[in-house]
Amino acid sequence: MDLSSFLLQQIINAVFLGSIYALIALGYTMVYGIIELINFAHGELFTAGAFIGVIVLTALQQIGFVDTHFVLTMIIVFGLAMAYVAVLGVALEHVAYKPLRTSSRLSALLSALGMSIFLSNGMMLSQGVSDRAYPQVFGLESIEIMGARITNGQIFIIILAIALMVGLQLFVHRTRLGKAMRATAQNKTMARILGINIDQTIRITFMIGPALGAAAGVMVGLYYGAVRFDMGFIFMIKAFAAAILGGIGSIPGAMVGGLIIGGIEVMWAAFLPSAWKDVTTFTVLIMVLYFRPAGLLGESSTEVRV
Amino acid sequence: MKKVGILVLSLALILGFQSLVLAETLKIGTLSPLTGPYAQDGTDILQGVKTAVAVYGPVKGYDKVEVIPGDSACDGGKATMAANKLINSGVDVVIGAYCSSATEPAQIPLMEAKIVQITPASTNERLTAKGYKYFFRMPPRDDVQAWSTVQFIENKLKAKTLALIDDKQTYTAGLTANITKFAKEKNKVKIVAHEYITPGDSDFTAVLTKLKRINPDVIYMGVYQPEGSKMIQQARKLGMNNIFISEDAVYHPKFLEVGGPAAEGVYLTFAKAPETPEKEQFIKTYKAMWKVDAVGTYAYFAYDAGMMALAAIEKAGTTKGDALQKTIRDNTWSGVTGDIKFDEHGDRKLAHIVWIVKDNKFVPYWDPMTGKDL
Numbered sequence: 001m002d003l004s005s006f007l008l009q010q011i012i013n014a015v016f017l018g019s020i021y022a023l024i025a026l027g028y029t030m031v032y033g034i035i036e037l038i039n040f041a042h043g044e045l046f047t048a049g050a051f052i053g054v055i056v057l058t059a060l061q062q063i064g065f066v067d068t069h070f071v072l073t074m075i076i077v078f079g080l081a082m083a084y085v086a087v088l089g090v091a092l093e094h095v096a097y098k099p100l101r102t103s104s105r106l107s108a109l110l111s112a113l114g115m116s117i118f119l120s121n122g123m124m125l126s127q128g129v130s131d132r133a134y135p136q137v138f139g140l141e142s143i144e145i146m147g148a149r150i151t152n153g154q155i156f157i158i159i160l161a162i163a164l165m166v167g168l169q170l171f172v173h174r175t176r177l178g179k180a181m182r183a184t185a186q187n188k189t190m191a192r193i194l195g196i197n198i199d200q201t202i203r204i205t206f207m208i209g210p211a212l213g214a215a216a217g218v219m220v221g222l223y224y225g226a227v228r229f230d231m232g233f234i235f236m237i238k239a240f241a242a243a244i245l246g247g248i249g250s251i252p253g254a255m256v257g258g259l260i261i262g263g264i265e266v267m268w269a270a271f272l273p274s275a276w277k278d279v280t281t282f283t284v285l286i287m288v289l290y291f292r293p294a295g296l297l298g299e300s301s302t303e304v305r306v
Numbered sequence: 307m308k309k310v311g312i313l314v315l316s317l318a319l320i321l322g323f324q325s326l327v328l329a330e331t332l333k334i335g336t337l338s339p340l341t342g343p344y345a346q347d348g349t350d351i352l353q354g355v356k357t358a359v360a361v362y363g364p365v366k367g368y369d370k371v372e373v374i375p376g377d378s379a380c381d382g383g384k385a386t387m388a389a390n391k392l393i394n395s396g397v398d399v400v401i402g403a404y405c406s407s408a409t410e411p412a413q414i415p416l417m418e419a420k421i422v423q424i425t426p427a428s429t430n431e432r433l434t435a436k437g438y439k440y441f442f443r444m445p446p447r448d449d450v451q452a453w454s455t456v457q458f459i460e461n462k463l464k465a466k467t468l469a470l471i472d473d474k475q476t477y478t479a480g481l482t483a484n485i486t487k488f489a490k491e492k493n494k495v496k497i498v499a500h501e502y503i504t505p506g507d508s509d510f511t512a513v514l515t516k517l518k519r520i521n522p523d524v525i526y527m528g529v530y531q532p533e534g535s536k537m538i539q540q541a542r543k544l545g546m547n548n549i550f551i552s553e554d555a556v557y558h559p560k561f562l563e564v565g566g567p568a569a570e571g572v573y574l575t576f577a578k579a580p581e582t583p584e585k586e587q588f589i590k591t592y593k594a595m596w597k598v599d600a601v602g603t604y605a606y607f608a609y610d611a612g613m614m615a616l617a618a619i620e621k622a623g624t625t626k627g628d629a630l631q632k633t634i635r636d637n638t639w640s641g642v643t644g645d646i647k648f649d650e651h652g653d654r655k656l657a658h659i660v661w662i663v664k665d666n667k668f669v670p671y672w673d674p675m676t677g678k679d680l
Contacts, residue, residue, distance in 0.1 A: 001518055001519040001521070006515065006519045009515045009518075009544070010512060010515055013509070013511040013512055013515060014512075016511075017509050017511075124341070124345075129340070129341070129345030129346055129348075129349055130345065130346035130349070130560060131346065131531075131532055131535065131560055131563075131564055133560075133563045133564045133566070136566055136567075140539075140542050140543055140567065140568060142543055142544075142545065144545075149543070149544055149545050151543045220508060224508045224509070224536050224539070224540075225535065225536060225539050225564050225565075225566070226532070226535060226536065226564045228343070228532065230341075230342060230343065231508070233506070234504075234506045234507060234508070235508075265509075265512065266511070266512040267512075268512075269501075269512035269513050269516065270512050270515065270516055273502075274501045274502045274503070274512070274513050274516070275474065275502035277502075277504070277512075278504055
């Protein structure tokens with residue numbers, strides 16, 4: 001393996017991991033943008049999506065549906081996982097965040113932490129403590145480009161992740177609902193005066209963000225081959241770092257942040273001692289925040305809004 | 307009438323008093339990760355002990371045997387807390403913990419309380435090198451395991467280059483350190499890389515791609531099962547056909563289930579339990595009791611630890627640490643993992659063999675003690 005194919009392989013590894021971080025980070029950033037709350041339960045919503053995915057996919061595989069209708073299977077699996085988690089997201093907002101919308105941010109944060117523990121333990125009790133194997137529908141086949149390998153599964157996942165992110169960007173900037181979301185994020189009172197239904201806008205945010213997280217959950221299951229009730233934690237930390245790095249509240253920021261975190265992780269391990277991989281990732285995060293407290297693409301939060 | 311009343315009352319009192327004396331509950335504490343990434347192994351251990359209690363039946367001198375689970379979470383702090391909690395609830399013997407990094411700090415309060423502790427899983431050699439006389443270990447030590455691995459690489463595979471991966475925990479780092487030590491003794495195999503991963507991570511492609519470029523003959527996966535299953539899949543997807551060797555923490559039915567076709571051809575070191583009717587019976591009982599398809603690796607050792615503890619308590623007639631540890635040490639016990647006889651450190655004379663994954667099963671492959679194929 002020469003240096004160029006080695007580099008290409010590591011870039012593929014980085015883009016793949018980065019896209020997954022980015023998809024999860026979008027959930028944090030969208031919720032933060034609209035109600036200024038770090039939704040700590042997002043990692044659990046991501047895991048819930050992965051579980052719905054494995055349940056549906058296993059069922060479809062048992063009746064032999066996967067072999068005959070592959071594309072339809074993927075639509076059903078991703079569709080059901082995203083729909084379920086979207087409903088879960090709205091329920092979460094209604095139960096845990098809505099009653100606290102006017103109270104201090106600290107109580108909402110505690111409520112988020114509580115929901116995270118509640119959901120995590122709920123999944124442990126209902127789905128068991130051990131790894132649950134995902135049916136390997138993509139197999140081990142891969143294609144070789146200039147000495148680097150990319151599996152069919154990876155290609156599918158990267159394309160889907162990009163499509164979801166582009167779709168989200170179009171939704172936020174080209175539709176009336178998206179405009180309402182942006183208006184609510186900027187100024188809730190003014191948005192309400194102008195006739196925007198704030199409750200509905202927040203609900204929609206809590207559908208889209210978690211649904212994207214659920215899609216990432218299914219992708220993780222499909223590619224890494226197993227899901228477990230506590231798998232949300234490590235992904236949550238990395239995606240949270242990505243959201244902060246890109247500028248929390250900024251949608252393109254979350255995408256860029258995800259790719260950067262994935263990139264640093266992979267490239268550091270590729271060329272330098274791998275034991276220091278995580279230390280470096282978070283050192284970079286601290287450095288960026290030191291020089292740009294609002295993150296790379298975030299609005300400056302140090303500006304006093306009068 | 308009054309006399310009869312007094313008689314009945316005194317009889318009742320005697321009975322009541324007697325039942326008070328006899329109503330002794332034997333308390334067996336367990337320490338194993340019931341939450342976190344290694345909860346599968348932790349649950350296997352708890353279920354193994356509970357199976358032993360159910361199979362053993364009544365213990366002489368006790369009305370009831372109770373199993374008190376403690377969650378060590380593969381974390382030193384949590385394990386120490388759980389150990390103290392067990393001590394406070396008055397346990398007579400403790401079986402656990404799982405991760406060496408959790409067992410080591412939990413030893414201190416248990417040894418101070420003079421409670422016999424039997425680990426069904428922790429293999430780091432430091433644990434029995436501290437002179438704790440109440441501490442016993444069921445599985446073979448890591449230096450034995452590392453020695454077997456190096457023997458296999460040098461004499462059977464005749465490989466020239468070796469790359470190590472570990473996740474920096476007490477158990478895994480101990481293993482790779484020992485392998486490095488043994489490999490340097492004869493210098494037949496050269497260690498060309500030593501990479502690290504983070505426990506709980508899912509993506510190991512960066513490190514694997516790095517090793518693909520170096521292309522060593524053998525890659526050693528010093529990790530636990532959840533990471534190992536994912537790692538082997540990613541390696542095969544990267545098109546790596548190097549020989550992979552792993553260890554007892556990866557030797558678990560879940561590795562076959564999650565790893566699937568990617569796991570084929572992986573070598574693992576693990577103790578081999580003799581095929582006995584007792585073992586067959588245990589597997590049958592365990593599967594029926596817990597409604598599972600396969601028995602977890604450490605359930606065997608936990609079951610043996612439980613059976614031995616109950617037999618030793620019955621034989622010693624006490625749960626006092628000093629008498630109990632002497633009884634355990636002075637006798638040879640039979641178990642599903644072979645005969646159990648401890649040396650002065652609390653270790654068993656138990657060797658590893660090399661297994662291979664073939665047709666999604668663990669199959670015995672090579673014996674490092676004799677150097678022969680199995």
